Amino acid sequence: MSKAKQSKIKNPYSYALVAPIGIIFAIFFVIPTIVSFFFSMTRWTLFDWEFVGFENFVQYFKEASLAIGFKNTLIYGVVTSGLKVIFGLALALLLTGRLRAKGFLRSVVYFPVLVSTIGVGFTFSILMDPNYGAINKAIVAFGKTIGWETYGPGWLVDPNLLPLFSVAFVDVWKGVGIATVLYMAGLASIPQEYYEALAVDGGGAWDKFRNITLPLVRPATAAVVILSFIGGLRSFDLIWAMTNGGPGFLSDVIASINYKQYQAGFYGLATAGNVILLFFVLAIVGPVYWFFNKKEKQA
Amino acid sequence: MTKRGIALALPLALVFGATVAAPSQAADTEITWLVDNGQANQDAANALIAAYEKANPGNKVTLVLRPGGTDGDNLVKTKLATGSMEDVFTYNSGSLFQALAPSKNLLEMTNEPFMKNVLSGFYPVVSVGKKVYGVPFGTASVGGILYNKKVYAKLKLKIPTTWAEFMANNKKIKAAGIDPVIQSYKETWTSQLFVLADYFNVQAAYPNFAADYTANKEKYAKNKVALRGFQYIEENKKLNYFNRDYASTTYAQALDKLALGQGAHYPMATWAIPQIAAQQPANLEDVGFFAQPGPKASVNGVTVWVPSGTYIPAATKNAAAAKKFVGWMTSAKAVDVMNGVEGFAGGPYYIKGANIPNALPGAVQDVMKYFAKNATAPALEFVSPIKGPNLEKILVEVGLGITTAAKAAAAYDADVVKQAKQLGLKGW
Numbered sequence: 001m002s003k004a005k006q007s008k009i010k011n012p013y014s015y016a017l018v019a020p021i022g023i024i025f026a027i028f029f030v031i032p033t034i035v036s037f038f039f040s041m042t043r044w045t046l047f048d049w050e051f052v053g054f055e056n057f058v059q060y061f062k063e064a065s066l067a068i069g070f071k072n073t074l075i076y077g078v079v080t081s082g083l084k085v086i087f088g089l090a091l092a093l094l095l096t097g098r099l100r101a102k103g104f105l106r107s108v109v110y111f112p113v114l115v116s117t118i119g120v121g122f123t124f125s126i127l128m129d130p131n132y133g134a135i136n137k138a139i140v141a142f143g144k145t146i147g148w149e150t151y152g153p154g155w156l157v158d159p160n161l162l163p164l165f166s167v168a169f170v171d172v173w174k175g176v177g178i179a180t181v182l183y184m185a186g187l188a189s190i191p192q193e194y195y196e197a198l199a200v201d202g203g204g205a206w207d208k209f210r211n212i213t214l215p216l217v218r219p220a221t222a223a224v225v226i227l228s229f230i231g232g233l234r235s236f237d238l239i240w241a242m243t244n245g246g247p248g249f250l251s252d253v254i255a256s257i258n259y260k261q262y263q264a265g266f267y268g269l270a271t272a273g274n275v276i277l278l279f280f281v282l283a284i285v286g287p288v289y290w291f292f293n294k295k296e297k298q299a
Numbered sequence: 300m301t302k303r304g305i306a307l308a309l310p311l312a313l314v315f316g317a318t319v320a321a322p323s324q325a326a327d328t329e330i331t332w333l334v335d336n337g338q339a340n341q342d343a344a345n346a347l348i349a350a351y352e353k354a355n356p357g358n359k360v361t362l363v364l365r366p367g368g369t370d371g372d373n374l375v376k377t378k379l380a381t382g383s384m385e386d387v388f389t390y391n392s393g394s395l396f397q398a399l400a401p402s403k404n405l406l407e408m409t410n411e412p413f414m415k416n417v418l419s420g421f422y423p424v425v426s427v428g429k430k431v432y433g434v435p436f437g438t439a440s441v442g443g444i445l446y447n448k449k450v451y452a453k454l455k456l457k458i459p460t461t462w463a464e465f466m467a468n469n470k471k472i473k474a475a476g477i478d479p480v481i482q483s484y485k486e487t488w489t490s491q492l493f494v495l496a497d498y499f500n501v502q503a504a505y506p507n508f509a510a511d512y513t514a515n516k517e518k519y520a521k522n523k524v525a526l527r528g529f530q531y532i533e534e535n536k537k538l539n540y541f542n543r544d545y546a547s548t549t550y551a552q553a554l555d556k557l558a559l560g561q562g563a564h565y566p567m568a569t570w571a572i573p574q575i576a577a578q579q580p581a582n583l584e585d586v587g588f589f590a591q592p593g594p595k596a597s598v599n600g601v602t603v604w605v606p607s608g609t610y611i612p613a614a615t616k617n618a619a620a621a622k623k624f625v626g627w628m629t630s631a632k633a634v635d636v637m638n639g640v641e642g643f644a645g646g647p648y649y650i651k652g653a654n655i656p657n658a659l660p661g662a663v664q665d666v667m668k669y670f671a672k673n674a675t676a677p678a679l680e681f682v683s684p685i686k687g688p689n690l691e692k693i694l695v696e697v698g699l700g701i702t703t704a705a706k707a708a709a710a711y712d713a714d715v716v717k718q719a720k721q722l723g724l725k726g727w
Contacts, residue, residue: 045400046376047379064713151543154546157546248702263372265376269721
């Protein structure tokens with residue numbers, strides 16, 4: 001359907017009905033977005049502002065940790081969405097199969113989604129403490145049983161270990177429930193006849209997965225990838241709770257760099273950073289969205 | 300009200316509620332006071348209010364607490380910008396005070412009679428030009444090296460007066476199986492002391508450093524003396540003198556290590572002493588203090604963190620009552636009250652005739668010797684409005700070996716540019 005045709009269709013709701021949400025939308029979404037474009041071009045101390053043109057953007061791109069931030073943001077988005085696809089699909093296959101206590105296991109997988117991100121972040125940063133954390137205590141205890149003196153790794157603090165991956169792992173643990181649910185819905189919508197036809201032709205379990213399940217859950221894959229990729233790109237809360245972007249700047253992402261600018265009182269500069277983040281996310285998600293939509297139509 | 304009306308009014312009330320809410324219309328002897336939620340400050344504030352209300356019947360002061368750190372900075376700025384600041388508030392002096400746009404937001408106190416009670420040495424850190432905006436709250440803190448006296452006695456070490464002696468001590472301490480230097484990078488602000496507390500040595504070598512630094516003529520990367528603080532961290536890291544778990548150690552754990560003698564030195568300031576008293580009361584007297592040594596024994600002194608200020612916002616409706624209370628805080632009676640709060644006094648007050656208690660922890664007595672010798676200098680953040688926000692993270696990178704001292708100093712010089720531009724300073 002072309003855009004011109006679309007606009008000719010009469011709006012089925014009267015303006016009076018949509019006006020309240022329209023006003024709320026304007027006050028809380030449209031106006032702040034426009035205002036933020038304005039303030040991104042000012043030196044803004046909360047007390048007064050001074051128009052500085054694109055100076056904030058120039059300054060922002062000089063930020064030393066920005067290169068790390070962009071790189072980490074991308075790595076984090078790719079790693080978390082990739083792992084969520086793999087684990088989400090695997091768990092969905094498991095949980096839609098013949099299994100006892102299916103309902104219980106499904107809630108177990110989904111449960112971490114319901115817990116507060118900050119709570120999860122603090123919990124895991126305690127678990128991953130190199131000295132006192134349960135993970136390293138287990139490693140040290142296990143090492144002793146095989147006669148191996150070890151001092152567990154600094155999951156979140158050792159610069160050689162890339163603390164970002166420890167955070168990404170927790171992100172996957174917390175978010176894989178949503179991917180699983182999306183995949184379960186996708187699996188349920190595959191008609192059984194295909195599997196029956198394949199069985200008649202003598203295909204095995206791998207053929208079933210490779211030739212029917214995988215192609216036909218593509219809409220679910222698209223949803224999982226886009227949702228978790230956007231989530232990964234703008235991720236902040238978990239990283240902040242676990243590492244504060246550290247050690248140093250090693251696990252900084254764009255959002256945490258922006259947050260630190262606000263903290264420091266550089267409000268104009270931080271707003272410019274958020275405008276950049278907006279365009280960065282659009283520039284990456286746009287093509288991904290287009291790619292999956294195209295494939296979906298072909299299929 | 301219709302449902303639509305409610306839907307609209309609710310978010311609007313959330314947005315405007317904060318500014319529209321009128322202050323209570325009771326007698327104007329009722330005021331509010333905003334203080335950060337640090338335990339020692341809270342205790343002192345409560346004691347001050349109790350004494351003030353007792354001495355001035357009919358005058359009521361309500362304490363309001365705020366978070367410290369950068370969250371507190373933003374809260375204070377937001378309150379001032381929206382006109383919702385309490386009648387009296389306590390906040391950092393020096394560079395953070397300058398960021399509040401004092402001439403616009405604060406009530407001038409230059410000609411108030413009670414300013415005569417305040418030592419003139421305090422004026423510059425709460426002034427814009429010749430206009431003074433605050434009175435001191437509490438005592439100065441002093442940065443240097445906290446050390447464990449038992450470790451020093453056991454290994455027969457002498458208090459170092461040069462950096463070389465300090466490193467020689469570290470070598471012996473390491474050989475004895477004790478951590479020479481404690482670091483606590485879980486709380487990144489603690490990484491800064493080697494650099495910030497070295498400012499006594501910097502200004503001794505370059506008396507003009509602060510002015511030139513503010514005017515964009517001096518740089519940490521360029522000035523060999525200023526760079527030394529960065530190199531001290533690098534040197535200790537290379538020699539493996541930090542405690543093994545320093546990347547994940549918290550401030551509280553570091554204080555335990557120091558008090559219990561698991562580590563010998565902790566570069567820190569005297570604001571840690573009340574917390575050691577709370578965490579390890581039995582070992583408080585094992586902790587001593589000495590100035591961060593520089594290259595020469597003849598130049599040996601401490602870097603001072605001037606007390607916070609107490610200010611009145613220009614927008615207050617209770618200016619007279621607020622001034623009365625703020626003025627009372629500079630009185631001898633108020634000093635007595637603060638001295639009565641255990642662990643609160645950690646250095647001199649900036650109030651005329653104010654004495655600190657005789658029975659002080661040993662580490663504070665060590666500090667007072669430097670004041671007696673006049674071997675003190677204010678920290679750079681009190682003589683220059685510039686302090687970059689990322690110093691602590693950059694120094695963590697040096698300490699972890701991610702970057703070198705020279706690169707870190709250059710990175711910090713770049714970080715500082717943002718702050719200078721934000722303040723609209725000339726020459727940046």
